[in-house]
Amino acid sequence: MNARRTRKRLLGAVAVVMVAGLVSTGCGSRVGASGPGSSSGRSCVDTSGNSVKIGFLNSLSGTMAISEKTVHDSLLLAADQINSSGGVLGKQLQIISEDGASEPTTFAEKAGKLISSDCVAAVFGGWTSASRKAMLPVFEGANSLLFYPVQYEGLEASPNIFYTGATTNQQIVPALDYLKQKGVKSLFLVGSDYVFPRTANKEIKAYANANGIEIKGEEYAPLGYTDFSTIVNKVKAAGAGAVFNTLNGDSNVAFFKEYRNAGLSPATMPVVSVSIAEEEIGGIGLDNVVGQLTAWNYYQTIDSPRNAAFVQAFKTKYGQNRVTSDPMEAAYTSLFLWKEMVGKAKSFKADDIRKAADGVSYDAPEGKVTVNGENHHIAKTALIGKVGPDGLIHAEWSSGAPIQPDPFLKTYGWAKGLTG
Amino acid sequence: MQALYSQLVAGISLGSILLLAALGLALTFGQMGVINMAHGEFIMAGSYTAFVTQRVIADAGISLLLAIPLGFLVGGLMGVLLEATLIRRMYHRPLDTLLVTWGVSLILQQAARDIFGAPNVDVRAPSWLSGSVNIGITQVPAARLFILMLAAAAVAGLSLVLKATPLGRRIRGVVQNRDLAETVGISTRSTDRLTFFIGSGLAGIAGVALTLLGSTGPTLGTSYIVDAFLVVVVGGIGQIKGSVIAAFGLGLLQATFEYSTTASIAKVMVFVVIVVFLQIRPQGIFSVRTRSLA
Known part of the structure; x- marks a missing residue:
């Protein structure tokens, strides 16, 4: 009995020491990376040889791995293609991959490691807004560059981040324009309970208010929530013209299964989703989402030689049953945009790249994209798509031309007061 | 009125899902006292069993019905393997069991x-369907x-096994007084293993059912493991009927x-109710009275 008690106490002590060790190393790496001493002049990027290191930072484990693994795949494809066509400024890319493990603090820690111990020239990755917000101070402190490939809630423009996914005025606002054009008079908002859906819905409500659209209800489910019977009951009872869905991750599956079981259909009440891409349709079950709407800037079905080449290359590398999606395309494009920026600046230094960034364009699978040097976002074409019986998404409506990025919605009168 | 009925149905349905997820845990945690964090991954294994079965047999109806016994078998065998290799060495060491099975849960997810x-x-x-x-x-x-019907059948089946079979008598004997059971010649080792097989198998069945939702x-x-533990704790350690009442109670709440209110607030309120309830009745709704010294 006594022996066991001592052992238990020992175990407790060991645990405390381990936790303390973890905490202190966590802080250490972050302080080192964001300390005042680490300015651009002290950059340890080595460009003397015939190769240059870059970092890929995606969640390869944990709850976000389902999405981020695909982004990692398409980044590797882009690196392969760049290397086989002569590299960047004549240097081959050497990839260092790190696992963000779906934890914002891990993202910050690994970003610090990539910058200060691997000395990479730039980092590509991140998915959730929480992971981006955690990495932001690391990149700003070390004056390094992050390329972030996912649509997000806007209201941000760091000099050390290039945002190659859509901001709100390139995805959510066009989706609302489309619904208004279709004569939708009322909306029901369903979202996951975290920063992106809450910010997006604030913007949607401001838009609705200015455009005479009634908001019939607004419901949030905790991330990973799986029982949607009550929320679907509320949606059904409210009888809105359409549902605007900002749910993220697995919750979508439960939501759409429940929606269909309750007898609701795209014909009577369409659902517009901003987080469901080609990759997710298989997991939700095609029967449950066929005919529903999505808002993105890229679909696998885009009919252009450039996209056909991208899809073909991806399937050849990873298998014929794989699909390509918007975040994957944005990640692929981000690596080529960085290559163009480096080529224009003739330098791997963050300051030089920043100066050269404005107006750099690339003929991406989604069409021509151009970097805005002021807010570091890129001009993209918005596409509203419908899930087809083939499991792919087909564009129903297009904004026609690339939309200039406006992360703070400054050019929209109804958005006054949102951005503070 | 319409809303009241549909919410009543939603609550009962949620209760049956909680019950199905928690029933196996009521046996392994409730009766054996093993905190098995990998229980959720046995549920996941059941779901993937349903997926694989459907890949082999295209007919969705037949494959679902076939997946239920197969899910039980897969979950059960994984449980026995875990019991025989790790948990067996850690009875009476709840903290170590918790950490080890949590590690196993991460390994199984990956x-x-x-x-x-x-x-x-x-x-x-x-x-x-x-x-x-x-x-x-x-x-x-x-x-x-x-x-709902599957949950009812699982409860009925489990009660029958516990009440009316020699195995059930042995399980109850070991739970109520392990030392005395051993003295009268019951092999507690094999009883533990069988209990674990049934408990983990029930998780497999839950996994098959959850693919429908x-x-x-x-x-x-991971999305069900915390709720499952809550059901068992509120229901009272060692009692199946406690888990049944707790599951439907929590579902309706x-x-x-x-x-x-909203889904997030509702979750918080349910937690508050549970905390208050456990202050008043720390042993849960029902508890086993035993003369054992442990």
Whole structure:
């Protein structure tokens, strides 16, 4: 009995020491990376040889791995293609991959490691807004560059981040324009309970208010929530013209299964989703989402030689049953945009790249994209798509031309007061 | 009135899902006292069993019915393997068991990701389970009705085994007084292993049923494991009927709170109710009175 008690106490002590060790190393790496001493002049990027290191930072484990693994795949494809066509400024890319493990603090820690111990020239990755917000101070402190490939809630423009996914005025606002054009008079908002859906819905409500659209209800489910019977009951009872869905991750599956079981259909009440891409349709079950709407800037079905080449290359590398999606395309494009920026600046230094960034364009699978040097976002074409019986998404409506990025919605009168 | 009925149905349905997820845990945690964090991954294994079965047998109806016993077998065998290799060495060391099984749970999640791929997979529901059934003035999704019946069958089956079979008598004997049971010649080792097989097998059945409602992915189990533990703790350690009452009680509470507030607030309110309840009755709804000294 006594022996066991001592052992238990020992175990407790060991645990405390381990936790303390973890905490202190966590802080250490972050302080080192964001300390005042680490300015651009002290950059340890080595460009003397015939190769240059870059970092890929995606969640390869944990709850976000389902999405981020695909982004990692398409980044590797882009690196392969760049290397086989002569590299960047004549240097081959050497990839260092790190696992963000779906934890914002891990993202910050690994970003610090990539910058200060691997000395990479730039980092590509991140998915959730929480992971981006955690990495932001690391990149700003070390004056390094992050390329972030996912649509997000806007209201941000760091000099050390290039945002190659859509901001709100390139995805959510066009989706609302489309619904208004279709004569939708009322909306029901369903979202996951975290920063992106809450910010997006604030913007949607401001838009609705200015455009005479009634908001019939607004419901949030905790991330990973799986029982949607009550929320679907509320949606059904409210009888809105359409549902605007900002749910993220697995919750979508439960939501759409429940929606269909309750007898609701795209014909009577369409659902517009901003987080469901080609990759997710298989997991939700095609029967449950066929005919529903999505808002993105890229679909696998885009009919252009450039996209056909991208899809073909991806399937050849990873298998014929794989699909390509918007975040994957944005990640692929981000690596080529960085290559163009480096080529224009003739330098791997963050300051030089920043100066050269404005107006750099690339003929991406989604069409021509151009970097805005002021807010570091890129001009993209918005596409509203419908899930087809083939499991792919087909564009129903297009904004026609690339939309200039406006992360703070400054050019929209109804958005006054949102951005503070 | 319509809303009241549909919320009542939602609550009962949620209760049956909680019950199915918690029933196996009521046996392994409730009766044996093993905190098995990998229980959720046995649920996940059941879901993937349903997926694989459907890949082999295309007919959604037959594959679902076949997946139920197969899920039980897969979950059960994984449970026995875990019991025989790790948990066996850690009875009476709850903290170590918790950490070790949590590690096993992470390994199993990553294994599922490596075997089946990171994206979720889809298990098609048979045509007779999509759509709704009219009961009185309200509609009940057929899949939820099926889960309710499956949960009822699982409870009935488990009670029957515990009450009326020699194995059930041995299990109850070991739970009530392990030392005395051993003295009268019951092999506690093999009883423990069989109990663990049944408990984990029930998790496998829960996994098969859950494919009708939500996503089938590597993290499926993690979304149910906390709720399952809550059901067992509120219901009272060592009692199946306690878990039944707790599951339906919590399901109805969640549905009621969620209708009048939001999903997040409802979860918080349910937790508050549980905390207050456990202050008043720390032993849960029912508790076993035993003369054992442990």
